[in-house]
Amino acid sequence: MFSFSSQPDFCGRRCVWVNGPVIVGAGPSGLAVSACLKEQCIPFVVIERADCIASLWQKRTYDRLKLHLPKKFCQLPKLPFPEEYPEYPSKKQFINYLENYAQKFDIKPQFNECVQSAKYDEACQLWRVVTVSTTGSTRTETEYICQMLVVATGENAEGIVPEIDGLQDFSGEVIHAKDYKSGEKYTGKKVLVVGCGNSGMELSLDLSNHNAKPSMVVRSSVHILPREIMGKSTFDLAMMLMKWLPLWLVDKLLLILTWFILGDTQKMGIKRPSLGPLQLKNQHGKTPVLDIGALEKIRSGEITVVPGIKRFNTNSVELVNGETVEIDSVVLATGYRSNVPYWLQESEFFGKNGFPKTPFPNGWKGKRGLYASGFTRRGLAGASADAVRIAKDIGKVWNEELSQKKKRVHTHRRCISTF
Template sequence: MENLFRLVDNDQDFFSRRCIWVNGPVIVGAGPSGLATAACLREQGVPFMVLERADCIASLWQRRTYDRLKLHLPKQFCQLPNLPFPQDFPEYPSKKQFIDYLESYARKFNINPKFNECVQSCRYDETSGLWRVKTVATCGSNRTEFEYICRWLVVATGENAECVMPEIEGLGEFKGEIIHAADYKSGENFKGKNVLVVGCGNSGMELSLDLCNYNASPSIVCRSSVHVLPREIFGKSTFELACLMMQWLPLWLVDKLLLIFAWLVLGNIEKYGLKRPSQGPLQLKNTKGKTPVLDIGTLEKIRSGDIKVVPGIKRLSNDSAELVNGENLDVDAVVLATGYRSNVPSWLQEGEFFSKNGFPKSPFPNGWKGNSGLYAVGFTRRGLSGASSDAMKIAQDIGQVWKQETKQKKQRTTACHRRCISQF
């Protein structure tokens, strides 16, 4: 290591180069996945640095979610390692309660991310065997560049780093308001308006319900097939029931049973324009990452006609939408509930572990570890429980190496973060 870096005492020289050695892993992202990994590393006694482009932890939850949001799964399936939810929290915690939980989690494990620091590029240096992470830190109008050097890199930016913006003919001609679901807070500003919601996943369904509750007239675009399941079956969480059945039954049979239960509880949803896929809900989730919709009241509004299900959009005009079936709708506003995607390819210069879509090439449960000290957490398409599982594996893997080397070098003392100038 000494031949790779030269420690400096000249602060002026250091601040002109701003190169920092991190004596442990760099974690990119301070969402639930990054926090879980940091906490598990803390338990292993491994130092780390967390880089976060926003000004807070869990920025997706704090900045890009609607007000009425609650966890769609029971809290026991959403807690992070080594800290359960408070007992007085409801089974489905609210957005505020979940954020409070994450902030208490960060405090408990002394996780202090470097906020407002966006990773611009990251690559593995073959000569040194180290990762080089270049960032830009912003403070008001000031921008400062840094380069972090580390042995281990944990990518925790997750599946939802960037909004997906669909290509719709005439989108630029539309005179009404167009927002992505990331910017939607409540239906209060849409009272009395005809709102076209593009996307029929969990967000699109819940936003349509919220709009309806604020006396708007929502129409939800359902271009493709979708699985809609009740959130609970016979008083038990559908997710929990599926997990129990999968311990004893093959996946295809669990899918069959879930669809039977869904039909008994919800009835035939296809007559409302919600066609079911040919693959079962769990098989579809495993193969394509498409999450089934858990109904929290939207179907009742669809049955009553308060929410209209429409096919795909052919084009938009000034104040209307022409649908693929020839129908024309008067539209005052458009909400794009078209989801999110990974942004890893935009900054990580690596092609072996991550694919072009920003997800690990190896499917679950093998997508958490790459080569040369590269790790991924929160890309399993299995929610917070999948992220927690990956976080524990990553921390244990790094911790084993760390403890072995620490044992061999007891006499050596090293600062957590050393100022240095790269000699590559």
């Protein structure tokens, strides 16, 4: 699959030549690409900074998390979910599925290696990927040299911590949603949840279920849809309707049905955007919230909706409407971002935001053997579609080069024979 040089180079790092592509990231996106390449018998190396596959799911998600969409939209290529799994698998079930996936396709990442830089060497026409070992006290550098590079670190590599006036002066606990596990330790406490996306809604619900007193900051407009409509997944229904109707009309129908099921969210302090939920997702990548019980808690007053934050004080928060609320803890459900700009030295394909500049569905392939998997803002289904396209393209290149090598060997043999 790959070979180590017998001696370190002049920088004191190991050099590794990889026959096939280097895949950065062993989350669902990286695993999906690996499985598709494995099926074609194409060698590859997967580099992962953590000590396990799918570290985001294993180490940076809350306990009650379940897949937001039905399992048929979340399975990776070549392996469906077990039939006995529920429609919305739990965090533990999804992790088990991913571990079985890696085992089935014999995917063995290089764990505890954090990519420091990846740069295309124009002179050699090769990618140079430099990593640092994240185990032990000794700093070990490795340089992987390859013709193809697959960026599979995903959209949610790093938590976003916004700069809010006075936050550093707040005396209580402040954590990001990625470090939240359960509301158990917050029983009886006043917790401010900053953010009203799927994470913010679910964490507020979890806190309420553990008898905490959550207040959720809703600074901007957001679409909240029921997870199911008439016993059918809202996402599934939308996909079905879009086969026959224009997107704007599907949005209208979804909002009418949502109004009948959930009522007028504006009365709860939650405004809806002017664009419809699907149009907003397509144009700006903003995912609608799928309600699994938080709205009922908001109606009953168990979750309080508050406007934007003006500043934090020692044990309270001042809101933009002039109100001051006493709080014990803060949970920042403020989203995630790509970390690609920190290590990939390339600006033609990837933008400053860490996403491909080319819009969906063509943002999976750059130039010089560069690929991106899992940056579609379309969840696991988007990552799976990327993986299939990437593996097919790499397979085509791989087979063409193999064919050319065979021709050169055959020509060389003929020349020797003639001589």
